[in-house]
Amino acid sequence: MSDDNKNSVNPPSIPKDQILVDPVEIGKALAAVVESRSQLTLRIEDRLTPYVSLLVKVDSENQILYIDELLPKNGNEALSNGEIFSIRALCRGIPVFFGGNQILSVDGESGLLTYKLRFPDRLVYQQRRQFFRVSVGITQNCEAVIIRSERKQDSDAISTRGRVIDLSQRGARLQIPGQLSPELEVGEQLAECEISLPDCDYLKSQAEIRHFFYDEERDVSYCGLLFHGLGKVEQRKLDRYVLQLQREARKNAEN
Numbered sequence: 001m002s003d004d005n006k007n008s009v010n011p012p013s014i015p016k017d018q019i020l021v022d023p024v025e026i027g028k029a030l031a032a033v034v035e036s037r038s039q040l041t042l043r044i045e046d047r048l049t050p051y052v053s054l055l056v057k058v059d060s061e062n063q064i065l066y067i068d069e070l071l072p073k074n075g076n077e078a079l080s081n082g083e084i085f086s087i088r089a090l091c092r093g094i095p096v097f098f099g100g101n102q103i104l105s106v107d108g109e110s111g112l113l114t115y116k117l118r119f120p121d122r123l124v125y126q127q128r129r130q131f132f133r134v135s136v137g138i139t140q141n142c143e144a145v146i147i148r149s150e151r152k153q154d155s156d157a158i159s160t161r162g163r164v165i166d167l168s169q170r171g172a173r174l175q176i177p178g179q180l181s182p183e184l185e186v187g188e189q190l191a192e193c194e195i196s197l198p199d200c201d202y203l204k205s206q207a208e209i210r211h212f213f214y215d216e217e218r219d220v221s222y223c224g225l226l227f228h229g230l231g232k233v234e235q236r237k238l239d240r241y242v243l244q245l246q247r248e249a250r251k252n253a254e255n
Contacts, residue, residue, distance in 0.1 A: 020123045021213055022186040027060035029125050033091045034058055042070060044078050044085045051075040055089070056114065064104075069113035076113055079103050097124040133168040134245040140198075142167070144174050146207070146225075147192040148184075162223075164195060169239055171210065176221040184212045184223050193225060198244075203237050205230050 020026050033040075033055050042051040049072065057066040067087075070076050079085065086099035098120035107114045136142045148158040162176035172195065186209055193207040211224035230238065 018124060018126050018211070019213055020125050020186075020211070021121065023060070023063055023119055025125075025186050026119055026123045027058055027063075029091075029096060029123060030055060030058045030065065030119075031060070033089050033096060036091050038089045038091045038096075040067065041088045042075065042085050043088075044075060044083050047075075047078065049075070063119035065117050065119065067115045067117070069115075079115060080106055095124070095126040097126075098122065133166045133171075133173070134242055134249060135166050136164045136245060138163070140164075140245075142196055144172065144193060144195045146174075146190050146194075148188070148190060162221075165222075167195075167238075167242055167245065169235075169242055171207075171224060171226045173222065173224050176223065178219055178221065179214050179216075180221050183214070184209045184221075186210065186212060189228075190225075193227070197237060197241050201237065203234055203241075205234060 020029060034057065037054065040053045040055055042053055044051065051070040051072065053070050054068040055065060056068050059065070070079065080103070082102055085101050086097065087101060089096045101117055101120065103115045103117050105116045107116070142164040144162050144164050146160050146162070148160065160176060160180065162174035164172050165175050166173045172193075188209040190207045190209070193205050195203045195205075197203055206228040207225040208228060209223055210226050212221070213223075214221045227238075
């Protein structure tokens, strides 16, 4: 099996801004699974039986996970033999999933089996949004420019242009050609985000990077933004445009 297939956790139905790739964010999400004592469901390749376990420890510094022995117990032999498996959990109502896992080692000294495995490269974290996002079609010509410097007049300011592919009253998701260098970092504060609106209008806001993902196959980058500091006028512009997009989407669905 190829590494691409083994590590794939990005089915088409999962928006890319719900896939965590930053180890810090992955560690936080998995720590919540430990704290909530959420049950893990493991599926081993080529086996129909689902197995259950618990995530007992997250070592964020070394990017290592520890999981409890499996039930039914016949799954433990499969893991010890190096078989590939996926892990799914429901943590406080939020689905968490990562695949392509293989144990690094097993510890049975305490009388209970504990498996050690690496952090996943990607973790699907399907958090429900408070604000509904609506898709922005390519014909809308809705583009965004983000500025990665606290001082716009700074000669070192990094300006990046992309296309808005979905939008809500609180944030947006952008598609940017190519791989960014340096990459956007989760939690990075942008000096400014300017989004083009109909009738030659613009929306300006500060923003925070919530998710970032580079699609090597398509050679495009995706990033999720959370707007900050929107004034009343700017918020009304945004609300009006999102409402317009929702109406158009409903109209197209009825035709």
